[in-house]
Structures are given as structure tokens and as C-alpha cells.
Amino acid sequence: MEKFKTLTGVAAPLPLVNIDTDMIIPKQFLKTIKRTGLGTALFHELRTNDDGSENADFVLNKAGYREAQILVAGDNFGCGSSREHAPWALLDYGIRVVISTSFADIFYNNCFKNGILPIIVSQEDLDKLMDDASRGSNATLTVDLEAQEVRGPDGGAIQFEMDPFRKHCLINGLDDIGLTLEKTHHIDAHEEKIADSHPWH
Template structure:
């Protein structure tokens, strides 16, 4: 899993509440056994018309946001089914961080296991942040997990808090297997004693 210490990049405002995992990556793309290529289908119904052409009005299709690394979403992002493919699609597209008032529980767990930073901020602050980003014409934003700060192009700094265990896991780039392997000596001693 890729470490997350800080990211500096474009933040794309996505003012939609209750974005479920099927909206993030449709079930028809869950046949994939690897993560590669899922980003091309991220938000498929929102990004593309039925004829396959891009919808100009969708934020990730706008030239300034095509390479967004941060999403500023609305409440209950990632609700719905437990598909880990939703996190994989965001990652494959290049999204490293999602900021929202709340997240689906299973989505949040999948995000942590796959190196996607989720930041919970009050709804009014997320709304203001989406406005600030657009006003600044999508100037780069920095999300610093080590300092737990969001730095806007205007110079404004917003503090956030992340669960200490989630923060450590993300900063060290440890997935479940990596966390287990940190105890390899203790496991070996246990197996030898058994």
C-alpha cells in the first residue's frame, strides 16, 4: 500500500449527498480481478452519456480537474454495498483523499485498508471549502496528514483530526498483511512454542 504523508494537487468539488458505491463504480465493472483500469469507469454514469461521450458538466471532465487528487464531497459518501472496487476505482483514477461530512462505514474501512485518506469535516465547512476551491480556479491544495492540516492556495489552513491508528497505518503504508508482518517474530515464537 502506498504511504500517505501529504499530497498537493487539485481538489474537485463534488456536492452530491449519498454517493453510493454503485455510483462510484457500477456493478458491471466488478468482474475485474485487479485494480488496474477501474479509474476509467469511476463515476461512469455521471462522467459519460449513454453514447459514451463525456458529459462536459461533470467536474472530473473539466480540464482543470481531470487530474484531481482530492475530492470535496457531501455527506454519506461511499454508502451502499461493501464493494472494495469503489476504493480501487478512486485510487486508479488518482484520488488520494476524500473530504466529506460523513462516509459509509464499510467504505471507510476499505479506504483505510487501501491507503485512501478520508477526512471528516462539518457539512458547512465542506460546502465553504467547495466554494473556495472553485473561486481559486482549482489552484492546488495541500493535505498534510502528518500535521493534520489542509492548506488552501489563499494561505488559509484548516485543521482536521484522523483516528490515530488510521493515521499511523496510512503514514506507514501498512495494509492488513503489512501490519501482521510487523509481528512476524512474535508469530514465529508462538508457532515454535505450540
């Protein structure tokens, strides 16, 4: 998993509440178990018109936001079904940070397992960040996980809370497998001990 320490990137405003996982990645794109290639289907029903053409009004289709790495979204982001394809699609598109006032629990946990930083802020702070994100090509935010703050284009900073263990995992790029591999020497020692005490196995 890619490490996350500090990210400076374009933030796209998505002022919708209850953005569910089907909106993030519709069910027809769930046939793959690969984590790559899903970015093209991210927000498919919002990004495309009924005839398959691009919806010019959707924020990620606008020139200033096509390379967005941060989403500033409304309350209860990631609700609905527990599909892990949702963070896969966000990450494959290039989104590394989602900022909201609240997240659905399963989606929130899945973000950390896939190298995405979900940040919870107050409504007042979200309104400020949403305004920052509405500045088009100037909608650049800096997310500093080590300092636990988001800095806006005007130099203002917003602090956020973060579980120390999850912070450690993101900063060091540790998913569940990475955490297990950190214990390799303990695992090897245990296996050697078992082999010595039970040589017939």
C-alpha cells in the first residue's frame, strides 16, 4: 500500500449528502476482483448522460477538476452496501482523500485498508473547505496527516482527529498484509520452535 504523509492537490466539491456506494461505483461494474481499471466507472451515473456521453455539468468532468485528488463531500459519505470496489474506484481514479462530516462505518474502514484518508470535520469546517474547493483551478488543499491538518489556499488550517493506529498504518503504507509481514521474524521463530519440538510434522 502506498504511504500517505502529506498531499497537496486539487480538491473537488461534491455537496451532496448520502452519497452511497452504488453512486460511487454502480453494480454493473462489480464483476471484477481487480483493483485497477475501476476509475473510469467512478460516479458513472453522475459523470455520463443516458446516451453514454460525458455530463459536462459534473464536477470531475470540468477542466479544473479532472485531476482532483481530494473530494470534499456532504454528510454520510459511502453509505449503502459494503462493496470494497468503492474505495478501489476512488483510488484508481486518483482520489487519496475524502473529507466529510461523517462516513458509513464499513466504507470508512475500507478506505484505510486501501490507502485512502477519510477525514471527518465539523459542518462549519466543511463549509469552509467546500468554498475552498469551489475555486476551480485554485482549489488546492494540502492535507498533512502527520500534523493532522488541512491547509487551504488562503493559508488557513483546519485540524482533524485521527486514530493513532490508523495514522501509523497510513504513514507507513501498512495494510492488513503489511501489518502481518511486520511480524515475520516472530512467525519464523514460532515455526522453527514447532519444527524442533514436533519434528514428525
